[in-house]
């Protein structure tokens with residue numbers, strides 16, 4: 001499991017990082033074009049109200065669980081939902097529930113869905129717009145164009161005089177690391193002994 005987004009990108013670009021900087025940027029551009037196209041097509045093909053992997057599957061499971069719950073009206077805005085376990089006190093207007101899932105995820109919890117069913121409201125309307133398929137599609141709607149050849153660039157005169165120097169950094173001795181650093185709590189892959197194939201020691205030790 002990868003818990004660090006920077007390490008994930010480093011891993012994807014581990015071979016491209018050895019290229020000169022212009023080619024590295026070309027590689028990153030091509031990678032983003034590919035990702036944007038794939039995700040954009042997936043979003044356009046999807047027919048669900050919410051993004052399938054994030055909100056839709058979760059909400060459908062909760063719809064099923066909510067069908068077996070009883071709702072008790074406390075006042076005009078609060079409802080006690082009896083789920084046979086911890087129960088939930090739902091405030092629909094504030095979009096909150098004592099189970100905290102509705103507050104934290106901005107997606108109706110099973111208790112909030114039970115209240116929606118009780119009041120004949122659409123639970124999808126209480127999900128944050130971040131979960132909707134439309135938001136997902138909009139995130140990948142833009143096109144990424146390749147950088148045109150340098151000969152065609154129009155550079156303002158004042159920028160032509162600017163000399164960009166490499167960053168000041170100390171190059172440490174030794175070969176550069178290509179393997180990503182495992183995040184905290186993540187198990188690092190142990191190398192096997194080249195003689196017997198058993199992990200935990202090397203041929204020399």
Ligand SMILES: [Zn+2]
Nearest residue numbers: 097099109111
């Ligand atoms: Zn709840």
